[in-house]
Amino acid sequence: MAHGRFRALARKLWTAALSVLIALTAVATASAQTYAWPRALPTVERLDQRFVPPEGFVRVPLADLSLGAWLRGLPLKPEGTSVLLHTGAPKARQDVHAAVIDIDTGARDLQQCADAVMRLYAEWQFARGDVGRIAFNDTGQGRPIAFSRWAAGERPQASGRALVWMKRATADSSYASFRRYMDTVFAWAGTHSLERELVTVSNGRIEVGDVIIKGGFPGHAVLVADVVENPTTGARRFLLIQSFMPAQDMHVLKGAGASEGSPWYALDAGAPLVTPEWTFPPGSLRRWHARESRT
Numbered sequence: 001m002a003h004g005r006f007r008a009l010a011r012k013l014w015t016a017a018l019s020v021l022i023a024l025t026a027v028a029t030a031s032a033q034t035y036a037w038p039r040a041l042p043t044v045e046r047l048d049q050r051f052v053p054p055e056g057f058v059r060v061p062l063a064d065l066s067l068g069a070w071l072r073g074l075p076l077k078p079e080g081t082s083v084l085l086h087t088g089a090p091k092a093r094q095d096v097h098a099a100v101i102d103i104d105t106g107a108r109d110l111q112q113c114a115d116a117v118m119r120l121y122a123e124w125q126f127a128r129g130d131v132g133r134i135a136f137n138d139t140g141q142g143r144p145i146a147f148s149r150w151a152a153g154e155r156p157q158a159s160g161r162a163l164v165w166m167k168r169a170t171a172d173s174s175y176a177s178f179r180r181y182m183d184t185v186f187a188w189a190g191t192h193s194l195e196r197e198l199v200t201v202s203n204g205r206i207e208v209g210d211v212i213i214k215g216g217f218p219g220h221a222v223l224v225a226d227v228v229e230n231p232t233t234g235a236r237r238f239l240l241i242q243s244f245m246p247a248q249d250m251h252v253l254k255g256a257g258a259s260e261g262s263p264w265y266a267l268d269a270g271a272p273l274v275t276p277e278w279t280f281p282p283g284s285l286r287r288w289h290a291r292e293s294r295t
Contacts, residue, residue: 068208096276097251116243191219198286
């Protein structure tokens with residue numbers, strides 16, 4: 001009995017020490033991250049500061065400047081902030097979010113679910129200077145809409161069912177140009193095209209930056225913003241970010257039916273993932289794959 005209590009105490013101490021170490025690493029990493037979009041307020045709190053891992057769980061280690069580390073440092077609006085639509089009106093449901101990301105939505109009804117996922121992935125690439133890899137396929141033909149071509153002054157347009165590029169502007173690789181490019185991506189791409197770009201995760205082992213998606217008209221997509229793990233059991237929990245229809249502020253989701261709306265989700269093999277506004281069927285977990293520069 002004494003040995004059992006000692007082992008239990010040792011596990012708790014080890015878990016606590018690991019939590020502190022990972023938290024300190026997260027702070028150091030987040031301070032090195034950059035978020036290029038203009039914000040209305042100075043950063044009050046980061047995602048990894050507001051959301052403490054559930055008891056018995058610690059954040060999984062991440063490489064510096066990785067997509068996961070960047071997502072953990074996302075700036076949040078003050079606690080209690082409402083989710084607003086692209087029009088500035090409040091979303092009808094204010095009971096589904098645990099936090100609002102401090103990032104613009106735009107004035108048009110463009111940045112919806114898959115668009116928010118693509119936006120954050122592209123923002124991370126832009127922030128790290130990896131602009132040659134920023135590209136998303138169009139819904140019609142599955143052809144890449146590459147920022148490198150946009151920055152060179154080319155613009156995509158429809159020619160029948162094909163996507164063609166024409167030189168229509170001066171070269172501009174600024175952030176303002178990138179933001180206009182993203183609006184164009186939102187108009188040409190969506191869950192149908194994005195689901196086909198991503199790689200299926202067959203083992204169900206969820207990682208930060210993964211996407212849970214159901215392509216369609218309509219479909220839905222959410223982004224895994226953080227992952228924690230129980231060192232003893234290996235069980236994982238995760239946070240989800242979504243936008244929705246109509247275009248609205250990106251927000252961290254509360255759990256559907258979870259105790260007190262906990263934002264920490266679990267992914268059970270063979271079971272659907274239920275979120276407040278969408279249910280994803282089993283097998284909806286996807287992952288980005290390394291892409292060469294595409295033009």
